[in-house]
Amino acid sequence: MNNNKFEILLHDYFDNLLSPEQVKEFEEYLLDNIDMAIELGKLKTLRRRLNNLPSTFSPDPIVIEHIYNSLLEGKKEEQLTEVSDEVEEKVVEKSKGKKKKEKKEKRLKAKTKYRLKILFVVLFFILVIGVITRGYLYYSKKNKTTPWQVEMINVSDGNSIEKTVEVNSAVLTSENERALISIANIGKIELKGKSKILILEGTRSENKIIFSYGYLAFTPMPQNKAFLVKVKNLLLKSEQSKFKIVSTDKSYNINIETSFITILNNEHKFKIPLEHEFTLLNNNTISIPLNKKTSIRFSKLVKNYMLSGNEKTLESLIAAAGKTDVFSLHYLLYNVPPVYREKILVKLHKLFPALTESNKEKILFLDERELNFLWDELFSLSQFTR
Amino acid sequence: MEDSYIKLLIKSAQQGKKNAYRELCNINLKKIYTMAVRFLLNEKVAEKITEEIFIEAWENLKFLREDQSFDLWLRSIAIYRLLDELRTLRIRNELIDANEITDANDGVFSENKCENIILTLPEKERIIFILHEIEKYTYEEIASFMNETSLEEIKSIIINTRRVIISAEDYE
Numbered sequence: 001m002n003n004n005k006f007e008i009l010l011h012d013y014f015d016n017l018l019s020p021e022q023v024k025e026f027e028e029y030l031l032d033n034i035d036m037a038i039e040l041g042k043l044k045t046l047r048r049r050l051n052n053l054p055s056t057f058s059p060d061p062i063v064i065e066h067i068y069n070s071l072l073e074g075k076k077e078e079q080l081t082e083v084s085d086e087v088e089e090k091v092v093e094k095s096k097g098k099k100k101k102e103k104k105e106k107r108l109k110a111k112t113k114y115r116l117k118i119l120f121v122v123l124f125f126i127l128v129i130g131v132i133t134r135g136y137l138y139y140s141k142k143n144k145t146t147p148w149q150v151e152m153i154n155v156s157d158g159n160s161i162e163k164t165v166e167v168n169s170a171v172l173t174s175e176n177e178r179a180l181i182s183i184a185n186i187g188k189i190e191l192k193g194k195s196k197i198l199i200l201e202g203t204r205s206e207n208k209i210i211f212s213y214g215y216l217a218f219t220p221m222p223q224n225k226a227f228l229v230k231v232k233n234l235l236l237k238s239e240q241s242k243f244k245i246v247s248t249d250k251s252y253n254i255n256i257e258t259s260f261i262t263i264l265n266n267e268h269k270f271k272i273p274l275e276h277e278f279t280l281l282n283n284n285t286i287s288i289p290l291n292k293k294t295s296i297r298f299s300k301l302v303k304n305y306m307l308s309g310n311e312k313t314l315e316s317l318i319a320a321a322g323k324t325d326v327f328s329l330h331y332l333l334y335n336v337p338p339v340y341r342e343k344i345l346v347k348l349h350k351l352f353p354a355l356t357e358s359n360k361e362k363i364l365f366l367d368e369r370e371l372n373f374l375w376d377e378l379f380s381l382s383q384f385t386r
Numbered sequence: 387m388e389d390s391y392i393k394l395l396i397k398s399a400q401q402g403k404k405n406a407y408r409e410l411c412n413i414n415l416k417k418i419y420t421m422a423v424r425f426l427l428n429e430k431v432a433e434k435i436t437e438e439i440f441i442e443a444w445e446n447l448k449f450l451r452e453d454q455s456f457d458l459w460l461r462s463i464a465i466y467r468l469l470d471e472l473r474t475l476r477i478r479n480e481l482i483d484a485n486e487i488t489d490a491n492d493g494v495f496s497e498n499k500c501e502n503i504i505l506t507l508p509e510k511e512r513i514i515f516i517l518h519e520i521e522k523y524t525y526e527e528i529a530s531f532m533n534e535t536s537l538e539e540i541k542s543i544i545i546n547t548r549r550v551i552i553s554a555e556d557y558e
Contacts, residue, residue, distance in 0.1 A: 058419075070441050071407065110405065114391055
């Protein structure tokens with residue numbers, strides 16, 4: 001009786017039917033009863049074997065066909081063929097292998113269908129997003145109105161007319177005219193004398209113009225991110241920079257008053273900081289940018305070097321450079337042979353001993369990232385020493 | 387938890403897509419068929435009943451809730467159908483005064499020793515043992531399937547059957 005009670009307890013323990021207290025009590029009992037512990041081990045072995053019981057019975061593939069046919073016929077029950085006939089058995093046996101293969105293929109088909117469905121849904125969404133984007137772009141392009149307010153002032157009589165302009169239209173001023181253009185969130189443009197600009201893009205976030213000729217002064221607003229001006233084949237990007245462009249018969253002079261502008265041409269991207277000016281040359285390059293506060297000697301040496309390309313002048317120029325001329329030297333890095341790049345680097349370190357020991361080799365090979373890093377450092381150091 | 391592929395198949399089948407249900411049958415066929423053979427001890431009858439189970443499930447698929455497991459749902463249909471079939475066979479055998487199917491297994495043989503021992507058990511012990519130890523149903527769930535059997539009886543059968551199998555000479 002006692003044994004029977006413990007056997008029931010053993011099975012309850014094995015089936016997790018005991019309370020935590022009973023489990024504790026029974027486990028203590030097991031410690032003193034080796035036979036019961038062996039029984040528990042046998043039960044565990046049995047369960048393990050049952051859990052790993054292989055499925056040794058396989059239905060005839062024809063079962064699936066019968067189910068499917070019943071579904072197709074809409075019958076609740078379908079008469080199963082009594083497969084007692086030996087001949088039929090043989091036929092079924094022969095077709096077993098083939099049907100197994102078919103079954104596998106059909107299973108694959110369903111999975112492929114599922115994948116195709118997912119793919120179709122993804123493609124559909126991409127298509128919808130594409131259509132919406134294109135529609136938006138088309139609408140934006142079609143919508144030519146700009147947030148530009150133009151005030152045309154007649155200098156001689158002081159009369160003024162206000163007007164709005166559209167994308168792809170030009171703003172022209174004559175000899176005795178002045179145009180004050182206010183662009184929402186971006187800034188202000190002033191045109192003077194005989195000037196012409198063409199608006200390529202004019203929105204509250206992106207503004208791009210072509211400067212043809214004349215006088216243009218741009219003053220940004222604090223929230224302005226970028227203002228783009230195309231002059232010949234060069235693209236000037238102002239990031240919070242106040243600048244002026246004045247064209248003469250032969251050249252375009254660009255004067256940066258605050259922050260810096262970025263010049264993008266096909267080969268490089270240069271940044272020219274505030275208080276510098278440069279000229280756009282005929283071959284779509286720019287002159288060596290000069291600081292307005294540079295010495296007369298340095299200025300003359302730069303002009304001589306630009307005209308002659310003489311290496312002795314270049315050496316004198318590097319030697320004569322002061323702290324105000326570091327960006328002229330930085331610009332020269334792109335345009336001089338490696339031996340002079342090295343000399344420029346030595347000079348820059350002499351002018352700013354606090355300058356980080358940059359990767360000389362990379363600069364000598366005009367690595368864009370390293371040159372930009374050097375520029376940023378020079379910019380912060382020169383701002384600090386102003 | 388059923389994977390998203392199975393869920394998609396169920397959803398499609400509920401919308402009347404027979405190919406999706408065919409795929410569900412393919413996935414679950416062997417499992418249901420094996421249970422049918424173990425219950426009925428006759429492969430031909432097991433095939434017929436398996437077909438009927440899947441057809442019954444198809445007809446009732448609309449009642450399968452989203453939060454229900456298809457596997458559990460299908461197995462419960464199968465168990466009720468198989469128990470029903472066993473009852474019918476029992477009555478028929480009583481009428482013809484034979485007891486071939488219920489008490490003796492002369493048609494089904496497994497390559498696995500342990501399974502063979504289970505297949506030779508008397509019907510009630512075999513069914514209760516399969517439901518508990520292989521299909522993992524609790525005593526209460528088994529009692530709900532087999533109305534005429536009490537919880538105590540089920541428990542006692544399980545304990546005795548475990549003892550029988552463990553001590554079976556062939557098993558060790």
